[in-house]
Amino acid sequence: MSHPSTATRLSAAELCARLIRFDTSNYGDGRSAGEHDIASWIHSALKHAGYAAQIVGPEPARASVVLRVPGEDRTLPALLVHAHTDVVPVEPSQWSVPAFAGHIADGYVWGRGATDMKDMVASILRTLLNWAEHDIRPRRDIVVAFVADEESGGEHGAAWLVQHMPELFTGVEVAIGESGGDAIELVANDGTPLRVYPIATGERGTLQLRIHARGTGGHGSRPQADQALTRVIDTCQRINAYEWPLRLTDTVREYIATIDLALGNDPQLDTATGIASSIQRLGSAGEVAEAITRCTATTTVLNAGVKVNVIPASAEAQLDVRCLPGTEDEVVATLVNLIGDDVEWEFLSRCSPVTAPYPSHWFDAMRAAILTQDADAITPPVWLGGGTDAKAFSELGIACYGFAPLTADSAGRRPGGAHGADERNPVEAIDGGQRVLEQFLTHV
Ligand SMILES: [Zn+2]
Known part of the structure; x- marks a missing residue:
């Protein structure tokens, strides 16, 4: 197991692979694995970079990590970026690779969580490490929450934080989290390739x-x-x-x-x-x-x-x-x-359903961040059919967008296998998505 201090040298995709090696299976009914270990690792990596994050949760086994990065202008409303560290269990017999080995091969990061959603955890972490390395402060306060238990409703993760430690989110007006901002590749009637990045402004x-x-x-x-x-x-x-x-x-x-x-x-x-x-x-x-x-x-x-x-x-x-x-x-x-x-x-x-303002300067900033990496991107608003931790955070009056960016892969590789077998995510998509995320979080 690599020491957390090595995180500073890893790309977002490599960090994703590293995080997959923690088996954080959430079996439901309060049973889970590995959330404490991954939280400790993230906490140590952040500490090594000079951040004072907190490990919080109802019990040590259900640990989440929360951090507030002070912005240049502290009078601006804060923004929350959240991502869950748990994953759904695997059926090993259905997989052609070991689900928790965190391999990088054929241009993909392979393993449970590669798309849902250790890719986003890694992108946020890489952004924080970049800020520390280059002495960058984001424009506004950014609150980061790496949460446990999303795959079982968040009772021991986001919902617990909202209920028991709402002060962590003081001043937060808007959040970004799971789903949205990832490239869908289509071909127009005249053969032109199109890349659509839907940004979620609500969920059922x-x-x-x-x-x-x-x-x-x-x-x-x-x-x-x-x-x-x-x-x-x-x-x-x-x-x-x-x-x-x-x-x-x-x-x-x-x-x-x-x-x-x-x-x-x-x-x-x-x-x-x-x-x-x-x-x-x-x-x-x-x-x-x-x-x-x-x-x-x-x-x-x-x-x-x-x-x-x-x-x-x-x-x-x-x-x-x-x-x-x-x-x-x-x-x-x-x-x-x-x-x-x-x-x-x-x-x-x-x-209840969740919605966030659209049009809004927040949405415009997400769109602008995508365009820095993909000038031809089409960025319509969308709603999500299912539910995420946004439901819990919206209880605090926070407007939640779904924005976990992934760019397109130049060789046509696609993310796949979420909640199924052979979960994988193109290296290029994760690293491109991280650049979008960093652009957004730094300048929004
Ligand atoms: Zn998820």
């Missing part, structure tokens, strides 16, 4: 529900009318079959239209068919568009029964509902209607 809310019912149990050969399981299934069916209305917000309209126009098409976004055709034409940039043009509700857990000839007296289901910014109350009202009176229900968790 996460409403997790448990519905449950009690009924008369008994012998499987003598079914009763009020079976708990049937009532739960019927309720889930109604929710699953419901067609959530198409909702094209200004942000999502701009996202789709900007890219479709750049491809050389004529987007017609006033009808459902027109929207669907545009999204279809966006290729890989269309996947996220699909998730942010409507709300979704999915039954993910069903629990009932112990034996085939026994009618269960109780049953439960869990549902994962995602609502677009501005629709939360309406979605809850619709769910109440769909659920009806046949079953009981409650929220397992309720995290």
Whole structure:
């Protein structure tokens, strides 16, 4: 294991590879590995560079690292940059390389966390080391948070910090974090290569529900009318079959239209068919568009029964509902209607959607930083379909953007394998992304 003091000599991609060698698997239900070790290593590397970071968390095993770098102008609102150090577990048999070896080969950094999101942790770290080495102070105060437990909802990471140490974020007006700012490569109708860097100005809310019912149990050969399981299934069916209305917000309209126009098409976004055709034409940039043009509700857990000839007296289901910014109350009202009176229900968790101002000088600064590394970049706003630690930090009134930049690879390599096997990220993308990030954090 290399000593933290060697961090100063490593590029962002090399730092990413180094950080992958900490197995920081988050198994959920409060079980995790390695977050303490990675936090100590980062803390030591920062200390060696002259920074006084703090290791914080509910217990030593769930350590996060937080640091405030004073800006040139301390009267300006501060900016938070956050990235999580934990990763999702691996199924080693599915991998063609060891998941925690942190190899660099064929122009890629390989291993769990290479894209989600030790690349960003490394880019932030490299930026801090560059500042220390060249005696640079950012324009405004920059608060840095390397947090534990994002992959399991952040209860022991971001949410804990927000609840127990909000003073660390005093004066922070805006944050940047996971997803957004990474290059998507497309080809226009006339063959021109396009590079789109969507910057996230919001994310859908996460409403997790448990519905449950009690009924008369008994012998499987003598079914009763009020079976708990049937009532739960019927309720889930109604929710699953419901067609959530198409909702094209200004942000999502701009996202789709900007890219479709750049491809050389004529987007017609006033009808459902027109929207669907545009999204279809966006290729890989269309996947996220699909998730942010409507709300979704999915039954993910069903629990009932112990034996085939026994009618269960109780049953439960869990549902994962995602609502677009501005629709939360309406979605809850619709769910109440769909659920009806046949079953009981409650929220397992309720995290409201997050949005950040757009247009804004913050957004302009992110766009400008990307353009320093890729002069032809197209930078539309986007929303995220899922959730990140932004949900926790937004509780403090912080406006959260998704901006974890990665540039395009000149040989066409692409990041891949997030949450799956053979996770990898091009070396060039990480190092280019780090330059974007440093440009932004220094000058914003
Ligand atoms: Zn992540």
